[in-house]
Amino acid sequence: MKLTQENLKDLADGAAFLATGGGGDPYLGRLLAQHAVAEFGMPEVIPASALGDDDAVFTSAMFGAPTVLVEKVASGEDIDLSIRRLAEVVGRQPVAIAPIEIGGINSMVPIAAAARLGLPLVDCDGMGRAFPEIQMVTFNVYGVSATPAVVVDEHLETVIIETHDAKRAENLARAAAVQMGLSCMISCYPLTGRQVKDFGVHDTLSIALGIGEARREGARQGDPIDAMLAYLRQTRYYNHTKVLFDGKITDLRRETKGGYTIGHCEIAALDGSDDAFHLEFQNENLVARHNGRTVAIVPDLITAVDRETGLAITTEALKYGQRIKVIATSAAPVMRTPEALAIFGPNAFGLDEAFVPLEVLNKDIA
């Protein structure tokens, strides 16, 4: 896979789709990546399979509250410092940068990081979507330590966290982020090539780009949403996908609590039927219910898109009266194991129901 500056818009749009309503606004992430690429050149994108088992691979991400992140952009020096301090702490130099999260801003930050550091970017991440907390990563599910984790703020002040478990790292990083104005850079989960290959969600940069390209091409031909779905169906694991509902937001409850955007919305059918559709979110969309019946649930992907353009709508940007389609997409198998569901399944978000795969909940799914 080869990325160009011209790809970044499509990649950001695809990443916004995979962000399932969260992940922050990729527009600012794209600016960051564009600036870094203009100055340092586009990084080479490599598949995880190109990594040596013992290669050191570092992640780079923004960390904080999406509502604050959209108002601030990393300077780039904060990215460099987070990687440099992590290298000093673990005593190894990274040979590549990988996204920890493909959804939203954090699809773009690693591009900037890899460009600035002159390192290749791995086409693979730790969730194949977006999630709100540090422990909600496949690498954690399968035993990789989230720490040392280096958090850096805009003033280049640094907090380095070393814990025995990823949830503790989340708590400590979150506490630091609050002091840092809820907008900082983090480099965590220092990985080996072997770990990336074994536990990563593969090809997610390529797929995000593919989704964005399909949408744009589809829009030109009159149906961006159909085009995205057709593209997803031929991918390796996002292959189950469907439009769950087509409607208009008639009720919206949303609050910012503990740095999270939490709430739900009701969507009424546009065809005048009595169909009721309900969407709950915590940064990301968590569960969709159609006439009271669950039709998709985390970690499967639930994305609200503009029903005309097919562009993803973040949960912060949902508005009363908005006309949207809600699309569900199957998560990667590595995200659906019992170990994985214990970390980021429905119960991890306070939902009192078990995970059921999208394709089981919807017999009519492609």
Place this chain on the structure above:
Amino acid sequence: MKLTQENLKDLADGAAFLATGGGGDPYLGRLLAQHAVAEFGMPEVIPASALGDDDAVFTSAMFGAPTVLVEKVASGEDIDLSIRRLAEVVGRQPVAIAPIEIGGINSMVPIAAAARLGLPLVDCDGMGRAFPEIQMVTFNVYGVSATPAVVVDEHLETVIIETHDAKRAENLARAAAVQMGLSCMISCYPLTGRQVKDFGVHDTLSIALGIGEARREGARQGDPIDAMLAYLRQTRYYNHTKVLFDGKITDLRRETKGGYTIGHCEIAALDGSDDAFHLEFQNENLVARHNGRTVAIVPDLITAVDRETGLAITTEALKYGQRIKVIATSAAPVMRTPEALAIFGPNAFGLDEAFVPLEVLNKDIA
């Protein structure tokens, strides 16, 4: 100066006096020091003047809420880890350990640290008393960075903080400490020998021991408080000291807010006169007023002691009906400069009055 196990009780009592009501209960710190000394031997105590200018000197302290600290004792491994990680981060091995705070528990923790690490202990600290926050240290006043600072909890989880200013370090360390149950070890202000010599408050371990010995000897002869005051008067800078009031606590307001013990008490004269005495505290005693007139104010030392035994009473241990004497003692000159008062003078604690030295407020003082 040579310390023995037998000295530790006197040293703890003297340190409790210098803690001016805060600093945590030195009893548990003493247990920690006793255990470390029993296992590793008593560290050599050296004056700051024995340090080479380029020697690396590390501090070791407990950090958190006094009310929690008294319920937990450091394992010792947390102390070792805080020092080891700091050495790794700064890339230098310490040649000595210094107390950052002589008041309370933190007079004892450095003894344990020095014993465990086989290093000498410097007879000098960064305030000559106790203070609640990381930036309230002479080293900060005179331009030494508080960071890198290493915070370690009982599970040996670690947060390393690197900031441009000490108040930011305080905020980040406090946020970490909250996540760590408000009881952790910290090693901060990595110092050079030159900095210790230039900016430290000298001989404070010796003086704490001297205060404790004077009290014990005085008690045997019938007047522990007089004996302490006589001892203090012949020291280099605690030489202005007096009993401000002798009375009984008739009103006590105290709450734990943001990890601090905050409040005030009213003390009535035992002689039946209408004299009113008022004491305000935030962990440490901040200001004493006699019939409405300020008679001592931070950073000068204000200590409530049991009127019979002369033992210091922490602000957490103040009780309605308690018979106490309130003693004020002059702070070291290095603590009374305009730069120092900007960091830990009355205004830094929200008091709306200027610092006036004890010996100016009290014309009758010895």
